[in-house]
Amino acid sequence: MAAQKKAKVGLCELPFDPISSELTGGLGGTCVIRGCVPKKLLMYGSAFSSEFSDAEGFGWELPGKPQFSWDRLLRAKTEEIVRLNGIYSRLLDNSGVDTHIGSGRLLDKNTVQVTSPEGDVQIFTASSILIATGGTAVKPDIPGAEYGMTSDEALALDKLPDRIVIVGGGYIALEFAGIFQGLGVNVTLMFRQDLPLRGFDTDLRKTVNDNLRRRNIDVRQNCSPLAITRSEDDTLTLSTSSGDIHADAIMFATGRKPNTSRPDLGLLGIGVQLDADGAIIVDEYSRTSVQNVWAVGDVTNRVNLTPVALMEGMAFVSSVVDKQLTKPNYSNIPCAVFSQPPVGTVGLSEEQAVAQGYRCDVYCSEFTPMRSTLAGRQEKTFMKLVVDQATDRVLGVHMVGVDSPEILQGFATALQCGATKKHFDSTVGIHPSSAEEFVTMRTKTRSVGNK
Secondary structure, three states: OOHHHOOOOEEEEOOEOOOOOOOOEOOOHHHHHHOHHHHHHHHHHHHHHHHHHHHHHHOOOOOOOOOOOHHHHHHHHHHHHHHHHHHHHHHHHHHOOEEEEOEEEEEEOOEEEEEOOOOOEEEEEOOOEEEOOOEEEOOOOOOOHHHOEOHHHHOOOOOOOOEEEEEOOOHHHHHHHHHHHHOOOEEEEEOOOOOOOOOOOHHHHHHHHHHHHHOOOEEEOOOOEEEEEEOOOOOEEEEEOOEEEEEOEEEEOOOEEEOOOOOOOOHHHHOOOEOOOOOEOOOOOOEOOOOOEEEOHHHHOOOOOHHHHHHHHHHHHHHHOOOOOOOOOOOOOOEEEOOOOOEEEEEOOHHHHHHOOOOEEEEEEEEOOHHHHHHOOOOOEEEEEEEEOOOOEEEEEEEEOOOHHHHHHHHHHHHHOOOEHHHHHOOOOOOOOOHHHHHOOOOOOEEEOOO
16 A cells, blocks of 8 residues: 555565464465464364254255365365465555565664575665564463464364364464364363453353353363373373363464564664563554654554554554554454354443443343254354443444354444444344344343443
8 A cells, every 4th residue: 555655665574384483474464374364264164064964954965974174175275375375466566565575674763684585685774664573373381382282283284183172262262163163073172261252242252152062162161271291192181270181182272472573573672662562562653662663463462453453554554655644543343253153243342331431221132043943053143232321322232143243344334433222223124134133122131330
């Protein structure tokens, strides 16, 4: 976008490889190469197992058990990543961006050293420098952690394990639990809290927890990892606060950290300030402590979502290229968890609304969706509206159920426009659909918050 506005732009990126390592990266970044995109492709693949099962309730007879090939899915996933990487390369070339493959290091506030994979060194200067190096998965500091893997390795396993333990209760943990369970792996999911998805609405978390169990995932709550040992036959034993768990693979989904030290970017040497977690400290316009050096995305550890990084990048272009200092807008950011079934949410949770001093009317609906009735699936769809009692403005929209990310994208626009409960009530629903429930919820579940 900066180059299209006639700025002279250089981009430094580590060499592409679909398999993650300290020395690899690639155009498209974490999301495209070893994050959202390959994960969702695997999610699509794993979801067919429940589709086959549900089909029988609608009159389909499947001749024999469907056969799955992990190798074929991985190969198709990798081919798609390679294709997308090529698209990004062509977009940059067509925009006039000079792309430099190698490791970048800041020498001062206007100078970057780029070292190629072959060891060749080039020096470039610029009036403004943007750091957008993202984040990287971390493992807990426990004995034997080296025997566990992160989501990076989970996206490129040589073969599927028979049993896997996934440590973590966030969206990455839940998404991979659904993927592996759908592909026939016996999954144990353990997390330290009472419920998964810390920070999400409590009612939504409860529904997700119930649906995990309905998918035959062994959920261990209030459980912390202590150590991993490996036996001679390569079986792994995870010692936890609730006892030992035996598995063929252990995956850590225990968080990510800003990518400021791998490789060394030279930030501290020029005075860029980092917080205790290694994130680049920025102001409301994404400016660092060093004049002319900016930072966006997960490396700043603000709202760690790909579309938010894009928004911050567009604000940077407005500020630097258009000379119109622009703040990113963090209000009503929608997000999704591609668990099975998925989660979609936008705005404030009930707990956040109360904490911010709102007096709220809460509307909830839980039901078995039409698709599940003939299939005999007991999974529940859950929907919730959080409404400001004083203004009638809808503060939050939350859903667990099939197509919830697609449905919530539209409601995110409504919230950004200041939609009220009256607007929802006056909207005609699409029948029969799950989405229509959001515009037909008339009976208040409860009122919460200070009067």
